Amino acid sequence: MESEELRNVGLKVTTPRLKILSLLENAKAKHMTAETIYRQLSEGGEVIGLATVYRALAQFEAAGLITRHQFEGGQTVFELERGPHHDHIVCARCGRVEEFYDKVIEDRQREIAEKLGFTLSDHALTLYGECSNGTCTAKNG
Amino acid sequence: MESEELRNVGLKVTTPRLKILSLLENAKAKHMTAETIYRQLSEGGEVIGLATVYRALAQFEAAGLITRHQFEGGQTVFELERGPHHDHIVCARCGRVEEFYDKVIEDRQREIAEKLGFTLSDHALTLYGECSNGTCTAKNG
DNA sequence: ACTCTACATGAGAATAATTCTCATGTGCAA
DNA sequence: TTGCACATGAGAATTATTCTCATGTAGAGT
Numbered sequence: 001m002e003s004e005e006l007r008n009v010g011l012k013v014t015t016p017r018l019k020i021l022s023l024l025e026n027a028k029a030k031h032m033t034a035e036t037i038y039r040q041l042s043e044g045g046e047v048i049g050l051a052t053v054y055r056a057l058a059q060f061e062a063a064g065l066i067t068r069h070q071f072e073g074g075q076t077v078f079e080l081e082r083g084p085h086h087d088h089i090v091c092a093r094c095g096r097v098e099e100f101y102d103k104v105i106e107d108r109q110r111e112i113a114e115k116l117g118f119t120l121s122d123h124a125l126t127l128y129g130e131c132s133n134g135t136c137t138a139k140n141g
Numbered sequence: 142m143e144s145e146e147l148r149n150v151g152l153k154v155t156t157p158r159l160k161i162l163s164l165l166e167n168a169k170a171k172h173m174t175a176e177t178i179y180r181q182l183s184e185g186g187e188v189i190g191l192a193t194v195y196r197a198l199a200q201f202e203a204a205g206l207i208t209r210h211q212f213e214g215g216q217t218v219f220e221l222e223r224g225p226h227h228d229h230i231v232c233a234r235c236g237r238v239e240e241f242y243d244k245v246i247e248d249r250q251r252e253i254a255e256k257l258g259f260t261l262s263d264h265a266l267t268l269y270g271e272c273s274n275g276t277c278t279a280k281n282g
Numbered sequence: 283a284c285t286c287t288a289c290a291t292g293a294g295a296a297t298a299a300t301t302c303t304c305a306t307g308t309g310c311a312a
Numbered sequence: 313t314t315g316c317a318c319a320t321g322a323g324a325a326t327t328a329t330t331c332t333c334a335t336g337t338a339g340a341g342t
């Protein structure tokens with residue numbers, strides 16, 4: 001239940017928040033911009049201000065429910081924080097996003113940070129390339 | 142000579158381009174925003190439009206003379222493309238940026254891309270943490 | 283259930299970063 | 313030397329995001 005999720009992180013359960021959260025859970029695209037979320041909700045007949053979408057996303061992020069990614073060239077996208085940590089590879093041609101996890105890289109990052117005297121708190125790793133996908137033409141998330 | 146660099150990449154040698162390029166080469170900070178570049182040139186008495194700074198930076202980037210980084214939270218920064226490839230670790234507290242290169246990670250990235258059917262063309266890796274630096278208080282680049 | 287208050291919301295204005303427009307200026311090939 | 317493709321400065325325009333403010337509402341305490 002989405003209301004549980006909100007309560008668990010100390011957020012009031014409100015209609016806009018529920019709608020946004022469940023859109024993120026049910027949408028076809030895993031990575032969505034604030035605009036896209038706003039538009040899809042509007043098309044679904046909801047009356048939710050764009051500012052509210054931005055506010056809710058910021059709160060969800062602070063609460064750890066979602067993650068924010070800034071792929072190069074594109075707008076900021078948001079993704080539900082489900083399952084294990086992963087990084088992304090983005091097709092420069094069609095915009096397709098694949099996820100991956102690599103223990104070697106993860107470990108190495110921690111070692112590097114330590115060696116340089118940093119306490120690692122986060123990281124952003126995105127690979128860019130062209131996918132050899134036949135359907136590599138249209139944009140999707 | 143900066144004029145050489147410009148000619149080599151097929152750009153006309155103009156005063157604004159030369160000024161921007163040499164500022165990037167001589168500035169104390171290795172990573173600068175377009176605004177900073179604009180401001181420093183203005184303070185130095187140059188009359189160069191901000192739009193020109195953006196235009197020049199975009200061209201330099203396309204030509205491979207500089208690289209663009211989008212550290213989280215911050216504005217886009219530009220860095221002269223000198224020496225070997227490297228990635229960054231940014232202190233979340235004081236903004237200090239350190240560079241590092243790790244062959245293991247680099248190799249791994251290529252392998253991952255290949256395994257996923259992508260031809261790797263680029264990547265962005267930034268680590269975030271807190272540096273254990275005593276001087277870790279003020280912002281710098 | 284009722285009420286009160288702190289927090290949430292929608293709408294549109296405001297801001298920040300970047301790009302565009304356009305009239306004018308200029309590097310450089312011929 | 314000159315012509316013209318490309319570059320420039322200034323400010324307008326655009327884009328993404330955040331703020332403001334008057335109003336609405338969730339939910340703790342009764």
